[in-house]
Amino acid sequence: EKLNFLMSIIGISGGELAHAVSLDPSYISRLRSGKRSLPKGQRFLDDIAAYFATKVHTEYQIKLLSEAMSYEGEWPEEKEAAQRLIYDWLHTEQDSQRDTIMNILQGAVSSFLLDAVLSPDRDPDLSTIGSDVREYYYGCSGRQEAFLHFLAAALRAPAGQDMYLFTSESVEWLAGDGEFSASISTLLTEFAQNQRRLKIAHPIQQNVTDLIHRLQRWAPVYLTGFAEPYYYPKVRSDFFLRTLFVVPGTVAMVSSSLEGSNAESVTVIASEPRAVEAATMEMEYLLSLAKPLARVFTPGNHSGITELLKDFYNKKEPMLVIHDHLAPFPGTTPNSGTDFSGEPDLQNYAVVESIIRSSPYTEVISKPDLDVIRSGSIPIQLTELAPDGPRYLSKEEYVDNLDHTIRLLENNRNYHILIVPQTFFNFYLCIKKGVGVLISKPDRNAATFFVEQSNVLEIVWEYANAVMKRVEKTDKESALAELRELRDALAE
Template sequence: MPASFKDILNQYIDALGCTASQLSRYSGISGATISRYRSGERIPSPDSQHFELLCQAISQLAVENGQSDLTFQKIADSFSTAADMNPQLENRFSRNFHALLSSLSISVSDLARALNYDSSYISRIRNGQRTPSDPRLFAEGTAHFVVKRYPEASHRTMVARLTGCDPQELMDDTAYFEVLSQWLIQGENKEKDDLSDFLRKLDEFDLNEYIRVIHFDKMKVPSVPFQFPISKSYYGLSEMMDSELAFLKTTVLSKSMEAVTMYSDMPMEEMAKDPDFPKKWMFGMAVMLKKGLHLNQIHCLNRSFTDMMLGLESWIPMYMTGQISPYYLKTPANLTFSHLLKVSGSAALSGEAITGFHENGRYYLTNNKEEVAYYKKRAEHLLSKALPLMEIYGKDSRSLYHAFLHSDIASGGSRYGILSSLPLYTADEALLCQIMDHNQVTPEERTQILSHAREQLEMALQILSRDTITEEMPLLTEEEFHRSPMRLSLSGIFCEKDIFYSWDDYQKHLLLLKKFQECHPNYTCRLTTETAFSNIQIQIHKGSWVMVSKNKAPAMHFLIRHPKMLHAFENMVIPISDTAQMPHKASAAPAADHTDPEDWK
């Protein structure tokens, strides 16, 4: 495990037989600062003058001590191997720490109490704002906590997925501790970034393309009765998948138009590995929606984050139809038993298994009227305990969407946005009209867009009068722009027409954006040289909600309040690199009309 900066410094002091006061005199660095370096309270930046003076002083003391082989470069190189001096290792630690807390749903407050740290300090380590003064000690403390509080086989399996080892290797507590503590500092995260993967799929999803590929528009709801015994039991994972498909067939082929209620806290990863089941299941769901049935889907979010996001990914196409009402249960699911309940007007599917032994579960499908009535009551009771997972706003609910935005202005709190285009409200009307002129925008559309921009500006100014807004957005080179021109972001008015910037428009908007930031101290713009998404925007009202807005195909807004998902969004590592904050000073503005990306770095 890499040593920390303080460890290497103290090793040099011991090897040279010098004192901290001597090192202070030779380097010109105050004794108090040297003391903080030795305790790990502070670490000099590798490119700072203090770091250079420190290395020179150690080298000089080494020469006087007869150790001329300890050159300045050798000393600097040894410090660069420290975990807390190496940005790559530092970022890896925060990423791994965040992945561990997310995968096991570890409470920050519980961990803070166990390690005797402040919760806010743990949170800053998690999001990369801080690095532990002694990474090894912190990693070992975290590993001890996990071994003690998360001893179940299911927990060890999750850690095995993160670390890339065989779950059997972690059955011994000592091995569990050693693998986890070493991985936190040195290991590569073997588990995919589930939240970013979910957002990427949402960003790429095109409902029209999806409808064309599965022939949804030509799909006919079959009317030939599907016969199966009044009741049937299914055993094991393979038969469990058969029972799911049989339930969908029975529901589709019945005459009932009653809403369908579905709930499952069964693990999903094994089913997702089957090459055929996901396609058949998706087709069955598509036919059910084509029939016009409304679906109350109760999601289980008290499962691993991987399972949770995997489930939500599969629901993206269905959410776009507007026929889904997503819910979740606030009370955690029983960690010993796993359950499944799916009920329609004509059939019911009930399943049970011991958690961790999904392959030995039993699933019971029935179309017996009395039994279906019983399971309907169970579904109604379950639904009464559920809370909305997210509010989905489409064209039909635009008034509710705008009502929410206006009501939220009154609530305080900082806002953070990850945008795929420049914010509409920072452009003036002259520029917007110029953009619309060469996009053949109709007079009606023009009026609507200008009104929307004014409304957005009014809301932004109200927020900025007392709170902060920080937004990330792409900074494109001319080559990148011509390869994929930026579009006006118009999901707020559910406009799916492509209205493109010209390169000149884009440059003018960048300058207006800079002026907007200079005039509003509470506004911060961060331009990125790489963008993660091209068709979605993410708005976060810290501690309250996150909204994922899809610009087109179709334009929709997903308002999420669930604490676990909100926390994941607030702490996610977006796959964006080379972030450059836009300079505030007017003197930094480029002299030319066009903006070179280097001017923003």
């Protein structure tokens, strides 16, 4: 459990760890599966601790590890001191830490759910991008520079020409500062505005954490609303890693590395027609093997959302919703043609009623804030996709919805509400086990994700259940009492 946790937070495979500490990958695999106990008194335990001491360096990684270790002090800057802490933690026998570690990892997943739907609002300086274009770029900073030059060159592509993106290498370089993320988003949005699409193929490697990590790093791309995510369904643990980005007929970006190697990477930008054609043929073959990972909807590109919502709501599976505010669903009737109206069902509440007639439905909401309700600032989920969205409930609409919610709770065994003290920062998560998950944030111009990939569904379902376990009062009468008290307070 501890070894898997350490590998998860820095995003490495068993092969990479085995190479770093000079062990056979099969031995690491047996340690991770529990088929072999972690040996004591052997030199390689020192090597493992030393390796992770050098790799755990970001503020977020340190926070996760300190929580798992129950370490409350300041993380040491000296690698030797950090190595001793990790060694002692690995060496100390404890009862199973599975629940502790899972809760921490699920916290990491919730951070992805928040970060992935935040829209960048910076105004980046793009005046120097596209000048001083070279063929070779070195290291992490060089790859960032190469990617920006690649995107600038891609703008020369004709209308309707797609962009293909694939990498099995580390994606840490995508986690640049806000200026870098905003520059990516701006360039990609400009690229996509001329009837162009971005197709991103994600490899699924050793575990789901790797996939979540990659989706988080690609968030600025998905927020453009013009990206289509795919995944390669065969689990791979390759020693030879590759990055291949290409705009057919225009430009390609290529790099490669060996898993576990500390050698400085080289990224190549190619515009010679034959080189671009070779890269194009590789990517088209890869995409022919890939499967869709998620659908991404934005206010300017939400074709098919109405049909998706109808199908999703009608599937007879348990449903979990996590959000800050008690608010109705939007209607699923198109405003005109296939356009998504986003009008909330404030009169008949048909969506919720149809769900609870056939399946268990549980809402987890934050403790209601009277000031927010009275000011008319409660957003209605998914209405950010509608024209002039998102929509907000007036106090009167909120009270009507509250009354109806209380009646549903009183009269339906399938319907449950859990009230938690924490806030979810205005994000909305709706999951049906084995069906799919909707992830959105009711901000203007934000993106909404619908994911069906089974591994992602599993870890999001575990996260949702972990949230519910933190609820102190889970009986229906406690929720009803709190909602009735809220209604009385709003009536004053």
